[in-house]
Amino acid sequence: MLEKIRAPQDIKSFSMTELELLSEEIREAILNRVSQIGGHVGPNLGVVELVMALHYVFDSPVDKIVFDVSHQCYTHKILTGRKEGFLDEAVFSSVSGYTAPQESPHDHFVVGHTSTSLSLATGLAKARDLKKENHNVIAVIGDGSLGGGEALEGLNFAGEMNSNLIIVVNDNELSIAPNHGGLYQNLKELRESNGTCSNNFFKAMGLEYVYIEEGNDLASLINIFNDVKNSQKPIVVHVHTDKGHGYSFAESEKEKWHYNMPFDIKTGESMFKFDDENYNQITIDYLSNKIKADERVVVVNAGTPGAIGFTPQIRDEFKERFIDVGIMEEHAVAMSSALAKEGCKPIFWVLSSFVQRTYDQLSHDLALNKNPAVILVSWGGIGSNDATHLGIFDMSMMSNIPNLLCLAPASKEEYLKVLDWAVDQTDGPVVIRVPNKVVSDVKLSENTVFSKPHFNIIQKGSGVALIGLGSSYWTAKEVAGLLAEKSIKATLINPLCYSQVDEKTLLSLEKDHEIVVTIEDGIISGGLGQKIASFLGSTDLKVLNYGAKKEFTDRADVKKLFETYHLTPEKIVEDISLMLN
């Protein structure tokens, strides 16, 4: 069947039997791709029928479908001219794992963060109304995404609209991990009463509402979408789907099969081995001991427990000392601020790409109030991420908020010392950037001053000073090695702090240095290097800033990126040599 599909219209003439056959082929295609290059298994297998039914009933791209997070868009991509990205290994990379307008007119937004679809869809609907056009706008949002503030704002706005908007709530009873919050009790009640219980969150928001229990049954889905098509009021279609449907491993272990690295389809075994030692495990080991030793320590996370190694087993061990608030970063930060205010020791553990979802709470609720919460940022740095999940903005963003002491340790020992200090101190909020690569270097942890900027001189030299922040310290060290081969003994500095410069140490360089080189694993724009360049602007010292360009890169070739950014030791040495001549 798949061979016949060039565009979504092609399925409109299919019989039910042909559609059923097609759904099986789509599942195979999805598994073909994710088993080889990884991807979102459960979310995509769960909505094969739902997405097919949408394309069967509606006329994309005139009717516009907006996927929330869009990690469940594989069937949509297969039906809209991009099936090769699932069938042919050679062109897998031509198709991203998220909606992408540059790939197809059937995709309307580049999306990867949660909770955005309702606001985006209301905008499409408002534009349609202003332009006096007449098509359907459909938002597809998972139950997990629904708890995020932006989604709830969008729902509130939709509740007052008086025109077509179809909100498909894809309820698979799970976020990445189990959901949290009162809203989810209501979804449960709605599922259990077949949508008839008296408390109805959506109706209370002013929306029309229908429920469908058979969320993986094509005929039922087609019927209901035909019913709501061209609705002149916003309407919620609450669909109960089965995450991982049609693939037994994913059906039975839903959390584990949300996102997977390459695996063997037959056995379900992962083909990917994690390094023996990683910062998730190092951190969890530390925290396990800490919560036993100190009853005020509490770990907070916003819907990504798996990404930080908090498996169901470890969550059981932490009990009420691990609070997963669901995908609600804003709430997580504000709540952490209040916990710290009352003498508890909250550690909000978040991924770099998502910490930007809570800027105002970091500034207004936390930093302004100087409450000593710890923000632990993982997955930061230049990598081959999707454009929606870059880890290069967190340091620049947070380093410009007052009262946030931001630290980027470089070694395992330094990290653990900084973390332990941060949890126990009571001066104010501390942000810690978790390093990427586990490197052991006891010397780096000898800096005992963490409470204020203290740039640690690891090697004293002259002429050239190399300041390498966090993971970039190791690049700076390599540069020092290469310079030594040229008989230049550079000064090597581990700054640790990136929210403020250590004025005394910087000024001490004036005497016998010409060039100060800064290296950081994030955008240069707004980062530590620019703070140093600014502070030294009135001196005779030359400053060279290295880091990422302020740009959205998409699944970049990291090696090439480092070359382009001149972030390799060799390139940096070349630049320095040019300046010295």
Added chain:
Amino acid sequence: MLEKIRAPQDIKSFSMTELELLSEEIREAILNRVSQIGGHVGPNLGVVELVMALHYVFDSPVDKIVFDVSHQCYTHKILTGRKEGFLDEAVFSSVSGYTAPQESPHDHFVVGHTSTSLSLATGLAKARDLKKENHNVIAVIGDGSLGGGEALEGLNFAGEMNSNLIIVVNDNELSIAPNHGGLYQNLKELRESNGTCSNNFFKAMGLEYVYIEEGNDLASLINIFNDVKNSQKPIVVHVHTDKGHGYSFAESEKEKWHYNMPFDIKTGESMFKFDDENYNQITIDYLSNKIKADERVVVVNAGTPGAIGFTPQIRDEFKERFIDVGIMEEHAVAMSSALAKEGCKPIFWVLSSFVQRTYDQLSHDLALNKNPAVILVSWGGIGSNDATHLGIFDMSMMSNIPNLLCLAPASKEEYLKVLDWAVDQTDGPVVIRVPNKVVSDVKLSENTVFSKPHFNIIQKGSGVALIGLGSSYWTAKEVAGLLAEKSIKATLINPLCYSQVDEKTLLSLEKDHEIVVTIEDGIISGGLGQKIASFLGSTDLKVLNYGAKKEFTDRADVKKLFETYHLTPEKIVEDISLMLN
């Protein structure tokens, strides 16, 4: 009665008659202060009885009351030892208009942005539970604040809690302006059914619920708070209050009397005259014409129409081309992105202090998608604002987000040219910082390149180059004047763009300049000056960056602040002279 009040316990022995009398005296005290120095009139007059009843029933500060936005905390301040700040003109300034822990242990957070109280209160409650303590936590949140994403996240979290949390929804049927969204239809239904209608947003969220119609009746309020005191479940107390209660002008014109400059108590007449010409009016005049000429133009605002001059009359004129989404900045940006994607021309008009509430949407929903929406930022710059409402962070924050073209025009003519260009262009999102002071200078608008950084050289000189961004251009011009008196003909530059440097123009300075001075009306940290210092770091040019320090100042003496920051023309000339010698 007021004379007898030293602490909230003092009212617990009062009779009903004495309490009534006290409420009148409190209203007088509030009016005494706001009529002389301005403040939030309606919100405070509306909750006199509510706050008195809270303090009568609960035991602050053991029981903890968290005010949302906290602009309604005047009665609380009067009852908790700070009445002089309302009675005695000489010490008005010793008491801020928001809760402030540094003033009193009865205040738990510095708060000024909306929608934070629920998350903060759940944090206090969680801390209490972890510490096995046993007191009440009360959040007081207005209906307007309830629509914000952070509040909805907090409510969702509360719905799953199993311990004491009392959520007082102070429903005066108004945000600053009329509310928007489906939620508000439900609040209306609840009010009209005395809390008994079948659709109940709060119950659907898993919360217990009681309604009280007589929100300005002390006895009723005391009864209901006694009922819910020590509740072992989160419970919503939905109170219907009358905004502006007890002051006829404020009762009848509620939107106008939300916040007021000094006024005559007897006549209600404002004692404050606005300048003849201001940027609100200039912008509205422009937009009035633009919406007539182009049916795709639509103005979006998030709950602050009055602050940008959109009076009810002007809103009527704009009809569906003005969308006030309520206090939902995240939704506003995402919706604007989708409107722009579909060929509409949205202009999201927001205040500097609130644009930080939507960082992720600016980056992920808008900039990543390169949709040509316009973000118009008013009230930016160094001023005597409360610490919660500073206008110094917006430029730094936005200038480090890729794909956002950020422009800060300096004159009226330049502003109008930039605005008109931005609305019509289709390349991507454009941020415009609305200037503070209306200055006319046709010359500045001669820069016809707005689409990329183009630093405009207004006066060509040598030795010293002065780059003054936006409002700071006029400071740079004054500096040029003072330098001319010392026979130094400085180069004077209007950069306009603050998201990127104009490399060519900067490099052209190398030939015959020694010092580059940058001046901006916001924090130096992460701003344009540091981008320039970084870019010129490898040249022989010295760079001096001027702007605000990265800090939260509270109602600062602006003159002193400018002195401290060396932001006066005289100080800058002093610094330059020192460097030239």
